Amino acid sequence: MCDMIDSQSAEKISRMKKLRRTLSESFGRIALKKEDSSFDEICVTKMSTRNCQGMDSVIKPLDTIPEDKKVRVQRTQSSFDPFEKPTNQVKRVHSENNACINFKTSSAGKESPKVRRHSSPSSPTSPKFGKADSYEKLEKLGEGSYATVYKGKSKVNGKLVALKVIRLQEEEGTPFTAIREASLLKGLKHANIVLLHDIIHTKETLTLVFEYVHTDLCQYMDKHPGGLHPENVKLFLFQLLRGLSYIHQRYILHRDLKPQNLLISDTGELKLADFGLARAKSVPSHTYSNEVVTLWYRPPDVLLGSTEYSTCLDMWGVGCIFVEMIQGVAAFPGMKDIQDQLERIFLVLGTPNEDTWPGVHSLPHFKPERFTQYGPKNLRQAWNKLSHVNHAEDLASKLLQCFPKNRLSAQAALSHEYFSDLPPRLWELTDMSSIFTVPNVRLQPETGESMRAFGKNNSYGKGVSNSKH
Numbered sequence: 244m245c246d247m248i249d250s251q252s253a254e255k256i257s258r259m260k261k262l263r264r265t266l267s268e269s270f271g272r273i274a275l276k277k278e279d280s281s282f283d284e285i286c287v288t289k290m291s292t293r294n295c296q297g298m299d300s301v302i303k304p305l306d307t308i309p310e311d312k313k314v315r316v317q318r319t320q321s322s323f324d325p326f327e328k329p330t331n332q333v334k335r336v337h338s339e340n341n342a343c344i345n346f347k348t349s350s351a352g353k354e355s356p357k358v359r360r361h362s363s364p365s366s367p368t369s370p371k372f373g374k375a376d377s378y379e380k381l382e383k384l385g386e387g388s389y390a391t392v393y394k395g396k397s398k399v400n401g402k403l404v405a406l407k408v409i410r411l412q413e414e415e416g417t418p419f420t421a422i423r424e425a426s427l428l429k430g431l432k433h434a435n436i437v438l439l440h441d442i443i444h445t446k447e448t449l450t451l452v453f454e455y456v457h458t459d460l461c462q463y464m465d466k467h468p469g470g471l472h473p474e475n476v477k478l479f480l481f482q483l484l485r486g487l488s489y490i491h492q493r494y495i496l497h498r499d500l501k502p503q504n505l506l507i508s509d510t511g512e513l514k515l516a517d518f519g520l521a522r523a524k525s526v527p528s529h530t531y532s533n534e535v536v537t538l539w540y541r542p543p544d545v546l547l548g549s550t551e552y553s554t555c556l557d558m559w560g561v562g563c564i565f566v567e568m569i570q571g572v573a574a575f576p577g578m579k580d581i582q583d584q585l586e587r588i589f590l591v592l593g594t595p596n597e598d599t600w601p602g603v604h605s606l607p608h609f610k611p612e613r614f615t616q617y618g619p620k621n622l623r624q625a626w627n628k629l630s631h632v633n634h635a636e637d638l639a640s641k642l643l644q645c646f647p648k649n650r651l652s653a654q655a656a657l658s659h660e661y662f663s664d665l666p667p668r669l670w671e672l673t674d675m676s677s678i679f680t681v682p683n684v685r686l687q688p689e690t691g692e693s694m695r696a697f698g699k700n701n702s703y704g705k706g707v708s709n710s711k712h
Contacts, residue, residue, distance in 0.1 A: 403455035435486030437516040461502035467689040470571035482513035488653040500560030511686035548607030555647040562642030570626040593619030600646040634661040
């Protein structure tokens with residue numbers, strides 16, 4: 244009897260073991276299916292507030308990442324977010340200020356994904372990107388109402404950097420201009436746009452870490468008064484248009500073009516900087532503030548109260564900067580107010596009317612009786628040095644158009660005859676390639692002196708530049 248009971252017990256135990264093995268194998272297959280997707284690396288920006296172990300990372304719409312770096316992402320929840328990209332379009336961001344989560348195929352029971360940084364040393368005590376103590380402040384370069392800029396050195400790779408330290412107020416939070424600048428620059432990768440290396444966020448400050456650039460166009464022109472070498476003007480203008488064409492194709496307006504915001508490296512490379520006023524422009528057109536652009540470089544449509552504008556806003560600034568580089572003085576240096584600024588513009592280009600500028604009478608600040616009636620002049624009458632350079636006056640006149648829709652676009656300006664004597668290879672360069680990689684393309688010594696060491700000050704934002712304009 245006991246043998247029969249033992250035999251039945253053994254049979255039951257055997258069946259239970261088989262059932263347990265079957266269930267275990269089933270769960271194993273389920274777990275394997277969930278993890279079978281062979282994930283690649285997915286980068287999550289340092290500014291993200293999500294848990295680094297989560298897989299529901301958000302890539303902002305302004306991120307611009309190379310098409311060949313796409314990876315597939317599996318979501319852990321199905322909640323709809325209209326600002327997220329489709330899961331099959333989330334891409335890898337190659338930036339030093341990102342932390343990467345490395346997902347690899349694994350079976351159940353293996354260790355969870357590990358967090359690591361790009362290019363960071365393996366030692367836990369080594370300097371890392373995203374940490375304030377990874378950068379050494381060398382000297383103060385400038386201070387403004389909400390930020391201070393320092394020349395610094397990275398302890399990670401030993402390179403010089405510019406540290407834009409933005410003070411945070413507990414009541415006001417992070418300045419929206421800083422958030423906007425960081426958001427836009429994070430996705431812009433071009434030889435003629437200042438590179439944002441890293442972002443450091445603490446309770447007291449937000450620090451934007453930029454590549455270090457020696458000076459800006461304003462300081463460069465101050466060092467070489469009376470107008471720049473014509474060949475240097477051409478190379479600077481080409482680079483400015485190249486950078487603008489890049490951001491305009493991505494529906495981004497700079498909205499604060501002026502010489503202080505154009506950085507110049509020791510090799511002559513020009514870089515667009517200070518995107519604090521920049522905006523991503525959607526289609527169709529939205530209404531924007533007309534309190535943009537420093538007065539001397541502000542177009543007449545904005546001065547007259549227009550809030551509906553596009554890339555033509557930036558192109559007026561290009562025309563003003565072009566004239567200033569050639570002539571050695573600002574094109575329209577208004578000294579009093581908006582009325583004075585408009586009078587200076589109309590004195591050269593003529594006072595507008597409905598024939599020359601359709602719709603001008605509908606602008607909020609246009610009152611015909613307020614303005615002296617001027618006729619248009621040839622630009623060389625106002626700025627004689629334009630006549631010394633082939634096609635310079637024609638290009639300037641196509642940029643400095645009162646009627647916004649008549650202004651040349653950045654892409655069209657690059658094809659103007661003014662640039663016809665430059666090497667054709669300049670138009671074939673990739674976004675991140677400098678024009679100075681093309682043979683025989685280099686800056687010329689300015690009149691009466693050789694190229695000297697540039698100034699140490701930088702203009703990394705309107706919050707730190709004490710502009711005289």
